[in-house]
Amino acid sequence: xxxxxxxxxxxxxxxxxxxxxxxxxxxxxxxxxxxxxxxxxxxxxxxxxxxxxxxxxxxxxxxxxxxxxxxxxxxxxxxxxxxxxxxxxxxxxxxxxxxxxxxxxxxxxxxxxxxxxxxxxxxxxxxxxxxxxxxxxxxxxxxxxxxxxxxxxxxxxxxxxxxxxxxxxxxxxxxxxxxxxxxxxxxxxxxxxxxxxxxxxxxxxxxxxxxxxxxxxxxxxxxxxxxxxxxxxxxxxxxxxxxxxxxxxxxxxxxxxxxxxxxxxxxxxxxxxxxxxxxxxxxxxxxxxxxxxxxxxxxxxxxxxxxxxxxxxxxxxxxxxxxxxxxxxxxxxxxxxxxxxxxxxxxxxxxxxxxxxxxxxxxxxxxxxxxxxxxxxxxxxxxxxxxxxxxxxxxxxxxxxxxxxxxxxxxxxxxxxxxxxxxxxxxxxxxxxxxx
Ligand code: GLU
Numbered sequence: 063x064x065x066x067x068x069x070x071x072x073x074x075x076x077x078x079x080x081x082x083x084x085x086x087x088x089x090x091x092x093x094x095x096x097x098x099x100x101x102x103x104x105x106x107x108x109x110x111x112x113x114x115x116x117x118x119x120x121x122x123x124x125x126x127x128x129x130x131x132x133x134x135x136x137x138x139x140x141x142x143x144x145x146x147x148x149x150x151x152x153x154x155x156x157x158x159x160x161x162x163x164x165x166x167x168x169x170x171x172x173x174x175x176x177x178x179x180x181x182x183x184x185x186x187x188x189x190x191x192x193x194x195x196x197x198x199x200x201x202x203x204x205x206x207x208x209x210x211x212x213x214x215x216x217x218x219x220x221x222x223x224x225x226x227x228x229x230x231x232x233x234x235x236x237x238x239x240x241x242x243x244x245x246x247x248x249x250x251x252x253x254x255x256x257x258x259x260x261x262x263x264x265x266x267x268x269x270x271x272x273x274x275x276x277x278x279x280x281x282x283x284x285x286x287x288x289x290x291x292x293x294x295x296x297x298x299x300x301x302x303x304x305x306x307x308x309x310x311x312x313x314x315x316x317x318x319x320x321x322x323x324x325x326x327x328x329x330x331x332x333x334x335x336x337x338x339x340x341x342x343x344x345x346x347x348x349x350x351x352x353x354x355x356x357x358x359x360x361x362x363x364x365x366x367x368x369x370x371x372x373x374x375x376x377x378x379x380x381x382x383x384x385x386x387x388x389x390x391x392x393x394x395x396x397x398x399x400x401x402x403x404x405x406x407x408x409x410x411x412x413x414x415x416x417x418x419x420x421x422x423x424x425x426x427x428x429x430x431x432x433x434x435x436x437x438x439x440x441x442x443x444x445x446x447x448x449x450x451x452x453x454x455x456x457x458x459x460x461x462x463x464x465x466x467x468x469x470x471x472x473x474x475x476x477x478x479x480x481x482x483x484x485x486x487x488x489x490x491x492x493x494x495x496x497x498x
Contacts, residue, residue: 065097066227069123069130070217072104073115077122077279079331080232080262080270083296087259088230089128090297090319100224101133105146106216122279126289126296127312132224140224145216152211155219155249156204164248171207174200175215175245182240187257188324189233194240202241214238218245221254230257230321233328257321260300260328267330276333286359286387291340300329309342341385349378356390363391365398372397376481379473396467397481400489404497408464412498418461419498421451425462426491435484437476444476465494 069085071077092099101123105111120134132138142148156173159165164176183193204215221229221242236258246253262270270277282292294310297303302325303310303318310318344352353374360367360377367373376397377390384390396402404412412418425447432439444462448455459475466478466487479487 063227065092065095066100066225067092067097067230068100068102068221068224068226069128070102070104070220070231071119072107073110073112073119074272075110075112075115075118076272076277077119078270078272079277079279079296081119082122082126082128082279083262083299084231084259085123085128086126086293086296087257087301087319087321087324090316091228091230091257091321092131093316094319097227098131099129100138100140100226101130101143102220102224103134103144103146104213104217105144106210106213108146111146118280125283126279126293128293145220148216148220151223152216152219155215155222156211158250159204159248162248162250165204166201172203173205175202175204175248177201177241178244178247182243184236184239184243184256186236186239187228187255187321188260188326189236189258190326192236192239197240214241215245218242218249222246222249222251226254228255228257228321230259233258233261257324259324260326262299262331263328265330265332270331274331276331276336282336284388286356286389287336287340288343288355288387291343292336294343295336295339298335299331300325309339309346337385344384344387345381347381349374349381352381353377356387359387359390360394360398363395365391365395367398372481379477379481383471393472396469397478400486402468404464404468405470407470408468409497411460411464411470412494416498417451419495421447421453421458422461422465422491422495422498424451425458426488426495429479429484429487429491432484435480437480440476440479461494462491465491 067088069088071081089099091097103116105116116134123130130136132140133143156165159175165173166176167173177197177199179196181193181196183191185191202214203212205211239256243253264270264274279292290311293312294315297310297315298308301323303315305314305318347355356377357367360373376394380390380393383393425444428443428447428450429440432443444458445455448458463472463475463478464470466475466482472478482490
């Protein structure tokens with residue numbers, strides 16, 4: 063039997079991090095077992111069923127690199143993949159239940175499903191065997207008087223019609239799974255294998271909601287996370303891959319994935335860990351690849367990129383200092399703009415001693431005299447200036463850093479000077495002198 067799994071989101075206008083993780087575990091399972099990943103949009107709630115709400119989910123999945131073999135945009139043999147277009151299929155299954163004597167219509171027009179009223183056991187890959195005692199609940203409405211169907215019914219019919227072999231979804235659905243199994247059996251079928259994955263909790267221990275920081279996948283994109291880092295992080299929420307380290311690429315995660323290793327206890331969401339992981343991914347990129355992903359953030363901050371090689375080197379020079387792509391502009395803007403204001407600490411530092419002006423003037427002179435503009439020659443020129451002024455190089459460096467970048471921290475001073483070039487280096491030192 064070949065594996066068929068599905069991600070079945072209801073369009074809500076955004077892809078929630080918990081939903082993304084559910085999609086991811088399904089995807090890992092499909093890829094691991096050479097199966098098929100189906101995307102089904104559970105859009106029976108007409109009010110919420112907008113194009114924008116649907117594309118938010120598809121865009122989020124695509125950004126994460128979670129693809130689907132069947133579903134919206136790609137098609138497949140058991141479509142349509144939107145519940146809003148499957149009315150006939152549901153009607154047909156309703157008739158089947160009727161033939162089996164399992165439904166009745168109320169005076170109001172609502173159609174109810176007659177529960178079997180037997181104990182039902184869910185054999186769950188994550189939660190183990192969970193037995194539900196024979197229910198005493200009233201029979202379940204499966205079709206409303208207006209002809210629309212309720213979630214439990216369409217969800218089961220679709221899993222059946224789409225040949226889903228494994229249902230991997232959030233633990234919030236476990237408590238209703240007996241109803242689903244009852245429906246499958248009434249339709250003469252056995253239920254798929256279930257795996258209910260633990261819920262995501264905030265660091266404080268409450269259930270994650272829409273408004274929590276880190277809840278919407280689109281925000282990760284905006285803030286400059288790399289999709290592969292978020293993908294990696296989501297895998298760690300409720301699963302501990304058997305590996306030496308936590309930074310693991312897609313192929314390795316697929317190879318290691320084992321649904322029976324998913325934790326049965328709830329997972330703590332920790333955005334700072336996701337950030338830490340993102341920093342690891344950024345550092346592992348080549349300078350060129352890093353520049354390619356950082357570039358849109360520089361452009362967004364209105365930094366003019368004229369010299370690509372210089373811009374690439376500028377971004378690379380602070381690779382170790384950032385954990386999000388959106389942090390790059392604040393670290394490198396002075397490479398692109400001449401009018402960036404000095405940080406106030408820099409102004410205080412420059413003005414802390416009157417002799418700072420002559421120190422900087424001497425440095426401007428020795429730097430002017432450099433033959434070939436290389437980091438090594440810049441370093442020697444700075445050392446020569448310090449010697450002339452009888453101060454330590456370590457005393458001159460912070461002044462130069464402030465003069466050249468307007469900042470207290472950043473890449474090495476010689477790197478800044480080298481990338482700015484001879485002319486700008488000279489201008490900026492003199493500008494600092496006049497400020498003093
Ligand atoms: N549309 C349901 C949800 O978003 C799907 C539940 C399921 O995966 O069975 O929660």
